[in-house]
Amino acid sequence: MPELKELKPTYLIYGTERVLLDDAVARLKAQVAEQGDLDFNYDVFHADNSEAEAIVAASQTLPFMSERRLVVVRDVHLLPADAQRVIARYVADPSPLTCLVLVADKMTKGNVLYKAVQAGGGQIHEYEAPRKSRYPAWIRERLAERGKKVTSAAAMRIFEVIGDDVGRLRNEIDKICLYYDDRIELDTDEVDEVLSATTQATIFELTDSIGNRDRQKALRTLQKLLDRSEPLPAIYHTVLRHVRMVLAAKVLTERGIGQPSAIARELKLIEFVARKYRDQSRNFTIEQLRDLHRQLVQIDFDVKSGRGELLTALERFLLRMA
Template sequence: MDGTSILKDVKRGVVSLIYLFYGQERLLLEEAVTALTQLLTPGGTGDFNYEKFDGKTSTPAQVVNAANMLPVFAEKRLVIVTDAPWFSSEKGEEEGSQKHLYLDPLIEYIGNPSPSTCLVLVAGEKVDGRSKAVKGIKKVGQVVEFTSLRGMDLNKWLDKSLRQRGKKAQSGVFDYLTLAVGNNMSALEQELEKVSLFVGSAEEITMQDVKETASVNSTLNVFNLIDAVSKKDGSAAILQLRELLRTGESDRKIFYLLVRQMRILLQIIPLKKRGVTEAQIASELGLHPYVAKKGVEQSRNFTPQELIQALEILRDVDEKVKTGRGDSLALIEGAIMRMCVKLTDK
C-alpha cells in the first residue's frame, strides 16, 4: 500500500493495528502520522492514550509494554515509534543471536497485537522485506513505503496545499515548479510558501511570480541559452552560458543538456506536422510536461536542417574535447557563436 491510500483509509476511519512507515518522502509520511494522531487521539500529544518513543533510545520491550496498556476512556491507544532502527538489513535478526533476542518481544507482539492499540513504527528510507518482523507486520497490519507523488497526483497535492493558503495557480505553474525543483514534496512546499509570501494579498499565482521566486535547476536555465541561439543572439547566449557556470554547473553538463534539447526539438518538429498535441508529445517522447511545452515553443524558431547543423557543430566539439584538442569551455563558446551565425544560412 502507498502513502496516499493510507490517508484515504484514515479519512474513512479505517485503521490497522500495526503500521510500518518508511521511505524517502518524509512530508507525506508525517501527514499520515498526523492524520492518525488527529483521528485516534483528539487531545493530541497530551492525550492520555498517546505515547511516543524514540527508536534510537528505546527498546522493543518498552514499546511492547506501552502497546499492551489499555486505553483510558477511549477505544484505542496510539503508540508511535520514530527512527525505529529494527527493520533495516543491518539490524536484521538472526536465529540464536543477540539481535534476535533483542527483537523477540516485538516479534511476539506482532504475532498477537493488542486490538485496542494502533502501533505506528516509523523506519528509515528502506526496510528489509526478508526480516521476520516485516513479514509479520504485513500479515496483521500495513507496511507502507512513502515515495514522492508524480504527474497529476503531485499537481493535485500542490493545488490542495496552495488552496490551504488561500491561493490558486495559473495554468502551467505546477509543471514549471516540479521541473525546477523536482518532486521532493518538502522542497515544493517551501517554494509554495515562498511564492505565497511574495504575491502578498493576490489570490492567483502566475508563471512570472514563480519564475521570480523559484530556485531553478540547470535544465530550466538551459532553455534561456537555447532561446538566445534561436534568435541568433550570440552575445546573449554566451551570457546565459556564463550565468549557468556562475551557479556552479559544469561546462560539460551544460553541453550535454544543450545536445539533449536540440535532439528533442528535432523530434518534436515532425510530430507537430502530424498534428500531435503537446500532451501527446510529452507522452510519446517521455518528457516532463513543461519540457514538452517549451520544446514546442522553441521548435517554431528552427528548421530541421538548422537543428541537424547545430548537432553536427556540437558533435565536433565533443570529439575535440575527448581527444584533448582544445579547452572544453572555449570550444563550447565557439560552438555557440558558430551556431548563431551558421544557422542563418538556410
C-alpha cells in the same frame, strides 16, 4: 498520497521518498497530539542503535497523564530478523493506548512486520514519488491542502523550474504559501516572483534561450549559472539533451506527427514539455538543428580527447548559435 485519518494502534509506512515519509509521521504526530500530551509520551527509536525489547517496552508503557503515547521507529527494515519478530509479536496484540509507527525505506509483503500489521488491523501506507506526468497535479494538490488555488500553468512552472526533487518542491511550496499568506488564487506571475528569489538563473532559462535563438540571453544565463557554481558538465549535458529533444520534435513534425500529445507519446514526455520542444523546433530548419547537435557531440569528443576546454567550447557554441 494516502490520508492517515482514523488513529490506529500500529502503522507501517514505507517508501523511497523520505520527505513524504516525514510528512506522514508529522501528520500522525499532530493527530496523536490532539488526544495526548506528547511532551512526556513520545519516543523515537532508530533501528541501527535500538533494541527490539526497548521498543516494545516503550510501546507497552502507559501514557503519563494523557490518553495516548506515540512511538516512532525509524529505518525498521534495518532491524535483524529476530528483532523484527519480537516487534511483530507485540504488533499482534498492541496496546490500545499507544500509536506505534514503523518507518522503512523498503518493505515486502512477505516481511514479518508487514504481515503482522496487516493481520493485526493496523494500517500500511506506501509513499512513492509521483510519476513524471503527475507532478504538476501533485503540486496543485499539495498547495490546495494549504488553502491555495493555483492554475495548471503555475503548477507546471514550479515543476519546470524546480524539477522532480520532492524535497525541493515541498520547500518551494512552503515559501509560496508563506509569501502569499493572505492570498488564495495564484497564477504564473505570482509563483514566478517567489521562484525568481529562489533561483535567479536556471538551466531551463539557458535551454529556452537556445531554443528561442536568443544568443545574448543564453550567454548571460550561462554566466549566472557559473557564478552560482553550477557544474559545467551538468550544464553541457542538459543543453545537449535539450537540442536533441528539439531535433526529435522537428523530425516528428516533418513526418506529420506535429500534435503535442502525439509528440509526447513518441518521446515519453509531458504534453506541456512536448509542446515547448515542438514550438522551439519551429525556430530552426532540420539541417540547423542537426548541425547544432553535431557541434555539441564534437565538443564532448574534443574535451575528452584533450583537444578542447569545455567552457570555451560552450561559449563558442552559443556565439555561433544565431
